[in-house]
Amino acid sequence: MKNVTPSFFDSFAAVQLRRRFLAIAGTSAAVWGLGLGRASAQPASSSAARPLPPLRIGYQKSAVNLVILKQQGVLEKRFPNTKITWAEFPAGPQLLEALSVGSLEFGLTGDSPPVFAQAAGKDLVYVAAEPPKPDSSAILVLGDSPIKTLPDLRGQKIALQKGSSAHYLLVRAVEKAGLNWREIQPIYLAPADARAAFERKSVDAWAIWDPFYAAIELDIKPRVLVTGRSLSSNNSFYLASRSFASQQGPVLAALLEELTRADAFAQARRKDAIQLIADFSGLDAGIVSRFIQRRPPSPVNPLNLATVADQQQVADAFFKLGLIPKPVRVADIVWQADAARLALRQQN
Numbered sequence: 001m002k003n004v005t006p007s008f009f010d011s012f013a014a015v016q017l018r019r020r021f022l023a024i025a026g027t028s029a030a031v032w033g034l035g036l037g038r039a040s041a042q043p044a045s046s047s048a049a050r051p052l053p054p055l056r057i058g059y060q061k062s063a064v065n066l067v068i069l070k071q072q073g074v075l076e077k078r079f080p081n082t083k084i085t086w087a088e089f090p091a092g093p094q095l096l097e098a099l100s101v102g103s104l105e106f107g108l109t110g111d112s113p114p115v116f117a118q119a120a121g122k123d124l125v126y127v128a129a130e131p132p133k134p135d136s137s138a139i140l141v142l143g144d145s146p147i148k149t150l151p152d153l154r155g156q157k158i159a160l161q162k163g164s165s166a167h168y169l170l171v172r173a174v175e176k177a178g179l180n181w182r183e184i185q186p187i188y189l190a191p192a193d194a195r196a197a198f199e200r201k202s203v204d205a206w207a208i209w210d211p212f213y214a215a216i217e218l219d220i221k222p223r224v225l226v227t228g229r230s231l232s233s234n235n236s237f238y239l240a241s242r243s244f245a246s247q248q249g250p251v252l253a254a255l256l257e258e259l260t261r262a263d264a265f266a267q268a269r270r271k272d273a274i275q276l277i278a279d280f281s282g283l284d285a286g287i288v289s290r291f292i293q294r295r296p297p298s299p300v301n302p303l304n305l306a307t308v309a310d311q312q313q314v315a316d317a318f319f320k321l322g323l324i325p326k327p328v329r330v331a332d333i334v335w336q337a338d339a340a341r342l343a344l345r346q347q348n
Helices: 012-032 064-072 074-078 092-100 112-119 165-176 191-199 212-220 242-247 249-268 270-281 285-293 305-320 336-347
Strands: 052-059 082-088 106-109 124-130 137-141 157-160 185-188 205-209 223-227 236-241
Touching: 052 064, 052 092, 052 249, 064 074, 064 249, 064 270, 074 082, 074 249, 092 106, 092 112, 092 124, 092 236, 112 124, 112 165, 112 305, 124 242, 124 249, 137 165, 137 212, 157 165, 157 191, 165 205, 165 305, 191 205, 191 212, 205 212, 212 285, 236 242, 236 249, 242 249, 249 270, 270 285
Parallel strands: 052 082, 052 106, 157 185, 157 205
Antiparallel strands: 106 236, 124 236, 137 205, 137 223
């Protein structure tokens, strides 16, 4: 979908948001010792330094911008008085569960996990998004599989992580095939278990995302039945606990800024970025290179109206199939301070 700039950013409402944001950020900045101008990686004067609330970040192997920040120690240098801890998760649902119970403040997932979390009443908010990555996920079959087209999925066992971006990809693929969801056999497995089941032919297909997709693609050369292209935007979202987003606005704004800088590093110094990610993940550099090639430039920005509308389609699809217990309105948990920050950016 095309990006749409919300018209209210040039309206009176935008001015009110700007004033509200400045008031909140000014108070927070005093606590955190931060300014509201262009961020500096230099720590504040040690004479005024005080212990700051911890920042616990959840990430996955596919979270390129976060992995670069972690490997380079950028946040630790920028916030030397903050205890920053990092926790790796196999997929988005597990990450958001940790965030919702207070074990994390911030993390990155695909499109489906926030929908399931919101439907379950989890208290979290969308704070930013990366551009779509439709080529970074796929439904795979083995080379000798009789499955040749999407309608051939009828009656087949398909491995996927429940509530992941691959879940929505499969929903869309089944719809495109003209099948009913009840005509397939979804087998809910975490990525590592799904790969094992796929290779031993306990399942007939596997819906998966990078870097797991790239790893098996290079290892055993499965056949790609379909990618997200024309089916799913495969958006990536940064989410935070509501308390972190509302109480630590300047820190969150600085974090999002550093994530965009990390993406610029990934684009300008591709070889170095691949090595950083390979060192962190233990994946072969060839695998990292493959999945990085499929990843477009991914600066971090507030959710615009088009992204929210796209995400609402994900939520509506899951509710229509009875895969979530109630309808959700995505806009209800989009962090409003992002709108104010975007208004500030446009007026400066």
